[in-house]
Amino acid sequence: MKWSVALVCCLISYSAFGQELISLRAVPFTTFTAKNIYVETVLDERKIKNLGEHKNLNDETVALSLISGAEESIEYFYSLTFPQDSLSKPIIIKLRALNVQESNRRMNDGIARAARVHIEMIFCEKVNGELKEIYSIKHNEDAVFDLYDKQNLYATHEKRIRAALEYCMHAFLINYQEIRSTISNPDFKPYRENQRIDTKLGQWFNLVTLKGMQSRYFQGYGISYTGFVDRKKGLIRPYETSLEVTWARDDIAEENGFNEVNAFVFRPELYFFYKRLFRGVYAAGSVNVPIGFELLEDLEGDNSFNFVIGVGASQGLRIIPWQEKGLVLGADVFQQLETSKVYRFDYGVEIVLGMNF
Amino acid sequence: MRLLIIIACCLASLNTIAQKINPDDFYGTWRLDKYSDAEQYYHPPKKETGDYITLNEDMTFITVSEGEKTKGTWIYNTNGQYVEFREEKGKREKIFIHFLSEISMVATYDTDEYRTWEVHFVNKK
Incomplete structure (x- = not known):
């Protein structure tokens, strides 16, 4: 042996x-x-x-x-x-x-x-x-x-x-x-x-980011993975996947007859792009499909479950000051149409903080 | 995707029967004649009629693309079989040469948007 x-x-x-x-x-x-x-x-x-x-x-x-x-x-x-x-x-x-x-x-x-x-x-x-x-x-x-x-x-x-x-x-x-x-x-x-040249082919960025979200009806947090190859010209087409945990604001939940509304949402991209504005600064835009579920507790304390699906869009900025490794900052505004029990159309802002490696 | 594979195969086969390029043939004014893919030829769109590339012996060039004029330095890379255009503003563009004679040049632009097309130029001396 x-x-x-x-x-x-x-x-x-x-x-x-x-x-x-x-x-x-x-x-x-x-x-x-x-x-x-x-x-x-x-x-x-x-x-x-x-x-x-x-x-x-x-x-x-x-x-x-x-x-x-x-x-x-x-x-x-x-x-x-x-x-x-x-x-x-x-x-x-x-x-x-x-x-x-x-x-x-x-x-x-x-x-x-x-x-x-x-x-x-x-x-x-x-x-x-x-x-x-x-x-x-x-x-x-x-x-x-x-x-x-x-x-x-x-x-x-x-x-x-x-x-x-x-x-x-x-x-x-x-x-x-x-x-x-x-x-x-x-x-x-x-x-x-002359301009700097990339010594590595297709400099691939891995970003793991956390986001804090605040919308008209909801607030919450999300975690995302984004991978993309940097390029100076044209649109960058990153890959991104994210999970969000959100909850309806107290007054909004109550107005809709609930004590608590918690939602868990994935957000696969239909179309997603970054555009390099300067070195380390990117404009970001996306059209996505939020898909997940809501856990609802009504005023009597009974729990129920609601499947949610919709369509969303976001526009924002990403700042990646260090190319090799380091901090990632960003902010987005977003809009979404969803089969939620508390809203049909929602909009808000999110702040993004994370790491690239 | 299928088209890309066909074109990649065509390019590969062109590569294996690569003709020897005589750099003297580059000099002159090359007018955009047509585009082609694996299936057929296409007329250039209206805004591109009149586009040309002038390659001078002192290694300077003038291009007119969609009516816009650009100047700079050009160089032919024998081993890579491409011409690089270095514009005065520093921008670079590369075309791979598949065929060159005194009157005809077939090339592919090294940009994703045009990578699947062959561009045909004619040199009317």
Whole structure:
């Protein structure tokens, strides 16, 4: 038994450390600038030297790596386009990041699979024997596939790595003082002057929030889970599920002939969107279907049960100041039409407080 | 969804028989001719008639989209088989090139809204 356990452990660790090697195809590229440089050395400064762990086509988790290491592979790739000669200027590249990512994301009405190569490079030249950083770039090479087109997605990681390497070189050449004069007015700025880029594909936010609700007829609390992929442009379509516990205000319950009215409601979304207004600030809107039940106690103390269903809408704001982890604040106004024993149409406000992780 | 799968298959098959693109063919003014999906061709809507992209040899471009003019820098990525437009305001747009000759260019925009369409341009020299 001991042996079989040990054997299973060995197999698990073997597959956990399985590796697949990527060989970059030798495709030289067209440059639109002078080519009087060559890449002398690539220094791999990444903490993790592989490209990331992924499920291969056999559904095994493997670490992807470049076949002869990142340094040698990239040097060779660039040498195809920039052969070394005595007139060329040697360039040294520090590789700060190079990884391959995959993630689901919403696309139009469905879900698509997205792939990314993320790269960060610093181009340097030697001045008096010391490395001088002259250009730095962060870049994402993205592609979108059908959700089930795993084969095509997996097979093209290699192509995106080449495209990312090529992209960084184009951007560097355009900005490199010694040859930039051949191009008029380049719009490829170094990243520091440019917008921030997401290093992770489809930055997925998990929010768990509590809300305090106050309406014309009810008050109460709710808890929600919201998941969404952040995006700067367009509408974000989050997934949300929530549970609410509410009770009719005393005077309202009495007017309707009850001592107490408590309601428990789920709120699946029909349509729900966030719109990024600024970094960390989102407008939120939803159309939803409240569904649940009311427990009613009449003035004689008898209990009864009422099934509730309806349609609701809400409009509000969410503030998520810290992207990685932290506080979430929000406020909404809401309206709803429900089969409640105490109202048909209700409206109110809710204050949201929670965490993102 | 079915349409998306068909188009993904078409794109994949285009990829496997990818023609070699001659970057010199990019230069010139490309007028929007038509759209297509896996089933048929479509005329561009009225507001898009007259849309074009001019790609200059000094890597500058001018596009007119729905009458709106944009300028900036363009670059062709051989390995990724796409053209990136970097507008003066910093906005980026990417089109994947499926076919290019001196007079014809077929591309797909890298935005969800248009991802399932192929866009056909003609270059009347």
